[in-house]
Amino acid sequence: MERNTLGQRSTRQRDVIAEVIRTAAGPLTVQEILARAQADVHGLGVATVYRTLKLLQEGEQVRTVILPTGETRYEAAGLGHHHHFHCRVCDEVYDLDACPVRLPESRAIAPGFVVESHELTFYGTCRRCA
Amino acid sequence: MERNTLGQRSTRQRDVIAEVIRTAAGPLTVQEILARAQADVHGLGVATVYRTLKLLQEGEQVRTVILPTGETRYEAAGLGHHHHFHCRVCDEVYDLDACPVRLPESRAIAPGFVVESHELTFYGTCRRCA
DNA sequence: TCGATACTGATACCACGTTCTCGATAGCCT
DNA sequence: AGGCTATCGAGAACGTGGTATCAGTATCGA
Known part of the structure:
Protein backbone atom coordinates (compact mmCIF):
# COMPACT_ATOMS: atom_id res chain seq x y z
CA MET A 1 0.00 0.00 0.00
CA GLU A 2 1.39 3.39 -0.86
CA ARG A 3 1.95 6.08 1.68
CA ASN A 4 -1.32 7.92 1.65
CA THR A 5 -1.55 11.59 2.44
CA LEU A 6 -4.81 11.59 4.28
CA GLY A 7 -5.21 7.94 5.03
CA GLN A 8 -4.02 8.11 8.59
CA ARG A 9 -5.97 6.19 11.12
CA SER A 10 -8.17 8.00 13.51
CA THR A 11 -6.98 7.26 17.00
CA ARG A 12 -8.13 8.39 20.37
CA GLN A 13 -4.73 9.97 21.04
CA ARG A 14 -4.82 12.10 17.90
CA ASP A 15 -8.40 13.16 18.39
CA VAL A 16 -7.76 14.24 21.95
CA ILE A 17 -4.55 16.13 21.13
CA ALA A 18 -6.24 17.97 18.26
CA GLU A 19 -9.17 18.82 20.50
CA VAL A 20 -6.89 20.14 23.24
CA ILE A 21 -5.27 22.53 20.79
CA ARG A 22 -8.54 23.52 19.17
CA THR A 23 -10.16 24.50 22.47
CA ALA A 24 -7.16 26.25 24.03
CA ALA A 25 -7.32 29.95 24.90
CA GLY A 26 -3.85 30.43 23.47
CA PRO A 27 -0.80 28.59 22.19
CA LEU A 28 0.28 25.65 24.37
CA THR A 29 3.62 24.09 25.17
CA VAL A 30 4.19 20.41 24.48
CA GLN A 31 4.05 19.76 28.21
CA GLU A 32 0.72 21.55 28.51
CA ILE A 33 -0.71 19.60 25.59
CA LEU A 34 0.59 16.38 27.09
CA ALA A 35 -0.87 17.11 30.54
CA ARG A 36 -4.27 18.13 29.22
CA ALA A 37 -4.51 15.21 26.82
CA GLN A 38 -3.45 12.78 29.51
CA ALA A 39 -6.61 13.69 31.40
CA THR A 52 0.73 14.25 16.20
CA LEU A 53 1.92 17.85 16.21
CA LYS A 54 4.03 17.08 13.18
CA LEU A 55 1.05 15.56 11.38
CA LEU A 56 -1.20 18.47 12.28
CA GLN A 57 1.42 20.92 11.09
CA GLU A 58 1.77 19.10 7.80
CA GLY A 59 -2.00 19.20 7.50
CA GLU A 60 -1.91 22.95 8.15
CA GLN A 61 -4.09 22.57 11.20
CA VAL A 62 -1.49 23.67 13.69
CA ARG A 63 1.33 26.17 13.62
CA THR A 64 4.36 26.81 15.79
CA VAL A 65 4.73 29.95 17.86
CA ILE A 66 8.05 30.93 19.37
CA LEU A 67 7.67 33.54 22.09
CA PRO A 68 10.34 36.13 22.95
CA THR A 69 11.17 34.00 25.97
CA GLY A 70 12.31 31.29 23.58
CA GLU A 71 9.42 29.02 24.54
CA THR A 72 7.99 26.96 21.68
CA ARG A 73 4.22 26.67 21.65
CA TYR A 74 1.60 25.31 19.28
CA GLU A 75 -1.71 26.80 18.27
CA ALA A 76 -4.54 26.08 15.88
CA ALA A 77 -3.86 27.36 12.38
CA GLY A 78 -6.40 29.57 10.68
CA LEU A 79 -7.19 31.77 13.65
CA GLY A 80 -6.61 34.83 11.51
CA HIS A 81 -4.44 37.78 12.43
CA HIS A 82 -3.98 37.91 16.18
CA HIS A 83 -1.38 38.39 18.87
CA HIS A 84 -0.43 36.92 22.22
CA PHE A 85 -0.63 38.05 25.79
CA HIS A 86 1.78 36.48 28.25
CA CYS A 87 0.68 36.88 31.87
CA ARG A 88 3.65 37.64 34.12
CA VAL A 89 1.87 36.18 37.12
CA CYS A 90 0.55 32.83 35.95
CA ASP A 91 2.71 32.49 32.82
CA GLU A 92 -0.32 31.53 30.79
CA VAL A 93 -0.45 32.74 27.18
CA TYR A 94 -3.69 34.01 25.65
CA ASP A 95 -4.81 34.85 22.16
CA LEU A 96 -5.76 38.47 21.49
CA ASP A 97 -7.88 39.47 18.58
CA ALA A 98 -7.10 43.15 18.87
CA CYS A 99 -4.17 44.45 16.82
CA PRO A 100 -3.00 47.86 18.03
CA VAL A 101 -0.30 48.25 15.37
CA ARG A 102 -0.87 51.38 13.28
CA LEU A 103 1.27 51.54 10.19
CA PRO A 104 1.44 54.38 7.66
CA GLU A 105 -0.35 53.91 4.34
CA SER A 106 2.96 53.17 2.65
CA ARG A 107 3.65 50.33 5.07
CA ALA A 108 7.11 51.84 5.46
CA ILE A 109 8.00 51.84 9.14
CA ALA A 110 11.18 53.72 8.29
CA PRO A 111 12.53 55.06 4.98
CA GLY A 112 13.04 52.03 2.75
CA PHE A 113 11.81 49.47 5.28
CA VAL A 114 8.52 48.13 3.97
CA VAL A 115 6.57 45.96 6.38
CA GLU A 116 4.81 42.81 5.17
CA SER A 117 3.86 41.29 8.50
CA HIS A 118 4.57 41.50 12.20
CA GLU A 119 4.61 39.41 15.36
CA LEU A 120 3.60 41.00 18.62
CA THR A 121 3.63 39.68 22.17
CA PHE A 122 2.26 41.55 25.17
CA TYR A 123 3.33 41.14 28.77
CA GLY A 124 1.18 42.07 31.72
CA THR A 125 -1.44 40.73 34.07
CA CYS A 126 -4.32 38.65 32.85
CA ARG A 127 -7.93 38.93 33.89
CA ARG A 128 -7.74 36.13 36.42
CA CYS A 129 -4.54 37.38 38.04
CA ALA A 130 -5.53 41.05 38.24
CA MET B 1 41.83 38.32 45.92
CA GLU B 2 38.07 38.58 46.07
CA ARG B 3 35.90 38.27 43.03
CA ASN B 4 35.78 41.84 41.80
CA THR B 5 32.82 43.18 39.92
CA LEU B 6 34.59 45.48 37.56
CA GLY B 7 38.16 44.42 37.99
CA GLN B 8 38.34 42.35 34.86
CA ARG B 9 41.28 42.80 32.64
CA SER B 10 40.91 44.74 29.47
CA THR B 11 41.73 42.52 26.55
CA ARG B 12 41.72 43.07 22.84
CA GLN B 13 39.11 40.31 22.42
CA ARG B 14 36.67 41.90 24.84
CA ASP B 15 37.16 45.38 23.49
CA VAL B 16 36.53 44.24 19.94
CA ILE B 17 33.47 42.16 20.82
CA ALA B 18 31.94 45.02 22.79
CA GLU B 19 32.66 47.39 19.92
CA VAL B 20 31.08 45.06 17.38
CA ILE B 21 27.86 44.98 19.40
CA ARG B 22 27.91 48.69 20.12
CA THR B 23 28.20 49.65 16.46
CA ALA B 24 25.76 47.11 15.04
CA ALA B 25 22.60 48.25 13.25
CA GLY B 26 20.60 45.61 15.11
CA PRO B 27 20.91 42.55 17.31
CA LEU B 28 23.56 40.05 16.17
CA THR B 29 23.86 36.30 16.38
CA VAL B 30 26.87 34.74 18.07
CA GLN B 31 28.16 33.70 14.67
CA GLU B 32 27.84 37.24 13.33
CA ILE B 33 29.63 38.65 16.36
CA LEU B 34 32.34 36.02 15.97
CA ALA B 35 32.81 36.71 12.26
CA ARG B 36 32.95 40.48 12.65
CA ALA B 37 35.27 40.34 15.64
CA GLN B 38 37.57 37.89 13.88
CA ALA B 39 38.25 40.59 11.30
CA THR B 52 32.31 37.99 26.91
CA LEU B 53 28.58 38.08 26.19
CA LYS B 54 27.96 36.68 29.65
CA LEU B 55 30.16 39.34 31.22
CA LEU B 56 28.54 42.12 29.23
CA GLN B 57 25.10 40.84 30.18
CA GLU B 58 26.05 40.77 33.85
CA GLY B 59 27.31 44.31 33.46
CA GLU B 60 23.99 45.28 31.90
CA GLN B 61 25.69 46.36 28.72
CA VAL B 62 24.15 43.71 26.53
CA ARG B 63 20.79 42.00 26.46
CA THR B 64 19.46 38.89 24.75
CA VAL B 65 16.83 39.07 22.04
CA ILE B 66 14.96 35.97 20.92
CA LEU B 67 13.20 36.49 17.61
CA PRO B 68 9.99 34.72 16.58
CA THR B 69 12.13 32.49 14.40
CA GLY B 70 13.75 31.15 17.54
CA GLU B 71 17.06 32.80 16.74
CA THR B 72 18.98 34.14 19.72
CA ARG B 73 20.66 37.48 19.18
CA TYR B 74 22.49 40.02 21.32
CA GLU B 75 22.20 43.78 21.33
CA ALA B 76 23.50 46.72 23.29
CA ALA B 77 21.46 47.41 26.41
CA GLY B 78 20.11 50.88 27.04
CA LEU B 79 18.95 51.59 23.53
CA GLY B 80 15.55 52.58 24.90
CA HIS B 81 12.22 51.34 23.65
CA HIS B 82 12.59 50.02 20.13
CA HIS B 83 11.62 47.13 17.89
CA HIS B 84 13.19 44.95 15.24
CA PHE B 85 12.86 44.60 11.52
CA HIS B 86 13.80 41.28 9.98
CA CYS B 87 14.46 41.49 6.25
CA ARG B 88 13.05 38.49 4.44
CA VAL B 89 15.56 38.87 1.63
CA CYS B 90 18.90 39.28 3.36
CA ASP B 91 17.87 37.97 6.80
CA GLU B 92 19.51 40.93 8.45
CA VAL B 93 17.85 42.34 11.57
CA TYR B 94 17.66 46.10 12.15
CA ASP B 95 16.70 48.27 15.07
CA LEU B 96 13.66 50.48 14.62
CA ASP B 97 13.04 53.50 16.78
CA ALA B 98 9.45 53.88 15.71
CA CYS B 99 6.80 52.16 17.82
CA PRO B 100 3.49 51.91 16.02
CA VAL B 101 1.65 50.26 18.91
CA ARG B 102 -1.33 52.33 20.03
CA LEU B 103 -2.84 51.19 23.31
CA PRO B 104 -5.93 52.61 25.00
CA GLU B 105 -5.42 54.94 27.98
CA SER B 106 -6.27 52.10 30.36
CA ARG B 107 -3.51 49.93 28.89
CA ALA B 108 -6.13 47.16 28.74
CA ILE B 109 -5.83 45.43 25.39
CA ALA B 110 -8.89 43.35 26.30
CA PRO B 111 -11.18 43.39 29.34
CA GLY B 112 -9.00 42.50 32.31
CA PHE B 113 -5.77 42.17 30.33
CA VAL B 114 -3.52 45.05 31.34
CA VAL B 115 -0.39 45.51 29.26
CA GLU B 116 2.92 46.39 30.88
CA SER B 117 5.24 45.91 27.93
CA HIS B 118 5.43 44.41 24.50
CA GLU B 119 7.85 42.89 22.01
CA LEU B 120 7.33 43.50 18.33
CA THR B 121 9.13 42.17 15.28
CA PHE B 122 8.47 43.26 11.72
CA TYR B 123 9.07 41.26 8.60
CA GLY B 124 9.52 42.76 5.18
CA THR B 125 12.13 44.14 2.84
CA CYS B 126 14.89 46.38 4.03
CA ARG B 127 16.16 49.51 2.34
CA ARG B 128 19.09 47.78 0.69
CA CYS B 129 17.03 44.87 -0.64
CA ALA B 130 14.11 46.96 -1.91
C1' DT C 1 60.90 43.85 34.45
C1' DC C 2 58.74 40.19 36.68
C1' DG C 3 55.42 37.24 38.75
C1' DA C 4 50.81 36.15 39.89
C1' DT C 5 46.89 35.06 37.69
C1' DA C 6 43.00 36.35 34.59
C1' DC C 7 42.20 35.31 30.01
C1' DT C 8 42.28 32.70 25.66
C1' DG C 9 41.36 28.93 22.01
C1' DA C 10 40.42 24.21 21.16
C1' DT C 11 37.74 20.80 22.31
C1' DA C 12 35.34 17.76 25.45
C1' DC C 13 31.33 17.88 27.73
C1' DC C 14 26.51 18.82 29.17
C1' DA C 15 21.43 19.86 29.06
C1' DC C 16 17.41 19.77 26.91
C1' DG C 17 14.11 19.41 23.31
C1' DT C 18 13.00 16.47 19.78
C1' DT C 19 13.19 12.19 17.03
C1' DC C 20 14.06 7.25 16.46
C1' DT C 21 13.64 2.28 17.69
C1' DC C 22 11.11 -1.58 18.77
C1' DG C 23 7.94 -4.80 20.64
C1' DA C 24 3.06 -4.49 21.80
C1' DT C 25 -1.57 -2.75 20.61
C1' DA C 26 -5.45 -1.23 18.17
C1' DG C 27 -7.89 0.62 13.60
C1' DC C 28 -10.00 -0.59 9.76
C1' DC C 29 -10.89 -3.20 5.55
C1' DT C 30 -12.81 -7.47 3.84
C1' DA D 1 -14.20 -11.88 13.18
C1' DG D 2 -9.46 -11.97 11.34
C1' DG D 3 -5.38 -10.12 9.65
C1' DC D 4 -2.54 -6.53 7.96
C1' DT D 5 -0.16 -2.77 9.51
C1' DA D 6 -0.38 2.04 11.29
C1' DT D 7 0.09 3.67 15.70
C1' DC D 8 1.32 3.43 20.40
C1' DG D 9 4.47 4.08 24.86
C1' DA D 10 8.98 3.77 26.86
C1' DG D 11 13.26 4.82 26.64
C1' DA D 12 17.49 5.21 23.87
C1' DA D 13 19.60 8.18 20.72
C1' DC D 14 20.36 12.45 18.52
C1' DG D 15 21.47 17.58 17.49
C1' DT D 16 22.41 21.89 19.03
C1' DG D 17 23.48 25.80 21.74
C1' DG D 18 25.99 26.77 25.40
C1' DT D 19 29.53 25.75 29.27
C1' DA D 20 33.65 23.59 31.52
C1' DT D 21 38.41 22.12 31.21
C1' DC D 22 43.13 22.87 30.60
C1' DA D 23 47.59 24.13 28.99
C1' DG D 24 49.56 28.17 27.03
C1' DT D 25 49.53 33.39 26.85
C1' DA D 26 48.85 38.15 27.99
C1' DT D 27 47.70 41.73 31.35
C1' DC D 28 48.97 44.67 34.93
C1' DG D 29 50.40 46.00 39.68
C1' DA D 30 54.58 46.21 42.23
Missing part, protein backbone atom coordinates in the same frame (compact mmCIF):
# COMPACT_ATOMS: atom_id res chain seq x y z
CA ASP A 40 -8.49 11.94 28.61
CA VAL A 41 -5.94 9.38 27.46
CA HIS A 42 -4.26 7.77 30.41
CA GLY A 43 -0.67 6.85 29.69
CA LEU A 44 -0.23 9.11 26.68
CA GLY A 45 3.45 9.63 25.88
CA VAL A 46 5.35 12.68 24.68
CA ALA A 47 6.45 10.96 21.51
CA THR A 48 2.84 10.71 20.42
CA VAL A 49 2.31 14.39 21.11
CA TYR A 50 5.32 15.30 18.98
CA ARG A 51 4.26 12.89 16.24
CA ASP B 40 40.08 42.44 14.08
CA VAL B 41 41.23 39.56 16.26
CA HIS B 42 42.59 36.74 14.17
CA GLY B 43 41.92 33.36 15.71
CA LEU B 44 39.18 34.48 18.07
CA GLY B 45 37.17 31.51 19.36
CA VAL B 46 33.47 31.09 20.05
CA ALA B 47 34.07 30.34 23.71
CA THR B 48 35.47 33.81 24.17
CA VAL B 49 32.45 35.32 22.47
CA TYR B 50 30.10 33.45 24.80
CA ARG B 51 32.21 34.33 27.83
